Amino acid sequence: MSEDLLALFRKTGALLDGHFILRSGLHSRQYFQCALLLQDTEIAAKVCGWLANQLRRFDCDTVISPALGGIIVGQEVGRALGKRHIFAEKDEGKLVLRRGFQISPDEKFIVVEDVVTRGGRVQETINIVRAHGGIVSVVGVIVDRSGETKPDFGCPFVSLIEMNVETFPADNLPPDLANIPALKPGSK
Numbered sequence: 600m601s602e603d604l605l606a607l608f609r610k611t612g613a614l615l616d617g618h619f620i621l622r623s624g625l626h627s628r629q630y631f632q633c634a635l636l637l638q639d640t641e642i643a644a645k646v647c648g649w650l651a652n653q654l655r656r657f658d659c660d661t662v663i664s665p666a667l668g669g670i671i672v673g674q675e676v677g678r679a680l681g682k683r684h685i686f687a688e689k690d691e692g693k694l695v696l697r698r699g700f701q702i703s704p705d706e707k708f709i710v711v712e713d714v715v716t717r718g719g720r721v722q723e724t725i726n727i728v729r730a731h732g733g734i735v736s737v738v739g740v741i742v743d744r745s746g747e748t749k750p751d752f753g754c755p756f757v758s759l760i761e762m763n764v765e766t767f768p769a770d771n772l773p774p775d776l777a778n779i780p781a782l783k784p785g786s787k
Contacts (some may be wrong), residue, residue, distance in 0.1 A: 601760040604646065604741075611636045618779035623717045625766035626776055631742050632784055633713035637671045646759070647675030650711065650739050653757050654680070657737040659709045661685060661702075663728060665694055665720040668713040672741060676711050687724050694723040696731075704732035714742040715758070716766065718750030725752055 608614040613636035619627050637643040650672070659682055664673030666688035677684030685702075687694040696702070708728050712721050718738075725735050735754050743749075743758035746766075750756070767773065 604649070604760050607642060607646065608636055611639065611642065615784065618776045618781045620769075620781050620783040621716055621766065623719065623766075624769065625716065626769060626772055626781060627764055627766050628776065629762075629764045630782075630784055631714045631744065631762075633668060633672075633741060636741075637713070643671055643675050644679075646741060647672055648679045650741060650757075650759055651676045651679035653759065654709050654711075654737055654739045657709060657755070658707050659736055660707045662709050662711055663687065663724055664711045665724045669711055669720075669724075672711045672713050676709070676739065680709075682709075687727050694720065694727060696727060702728060702731035702733045706733045707736050708733050710735055710738045710752075712738075712740045714744060715740045715750065716744050717748070718745065718752065721752065722750065725754075 613632045615630040615632055616628060619630040621627055662673050662677035662682050662684045664670055664686050666686045670686050673684045673686055685700040687696055710721055710724050715721055721738055728735050737755045737757060738752045739757045741759050743761045744764045746763045
């Protein structure tokens, strides 16, 4: 499946090469623009269906995702599992529940996202669930690019593909990246 997924990323132009600034602030030579992959609704249903199949064994009442990148993933995984989907979104720089979404005490959640490098937005989403008395059963992502520094979310962590993509702090760029203008293609 990971080879099929990588082929879909390449076919849709969603695996970019160059100099990119990730949401985490780190720099990278590669960028996964899942929006390009998921813009095709058949591909979105297929890829998120694969993720849902990996998550099906976990107890879940609701799927939650961080906006913006996780919304399509969350909606499709929720549909495939026959579960409600809600999302957390930014308000004054941090993720919050809005739009009347509610979390009940002891409600069981699957947290999904498109790509994880450090896992900051996933952790913020987990914190929201737990602050409302909910339980996070598992985190599921399409692409885990965390490498050897896997985040510890305090629950199982499932991905469709693991990519060990080098990342660099802004003050320690290799010469080839330092000589290329940096792009920030993701959501802000």
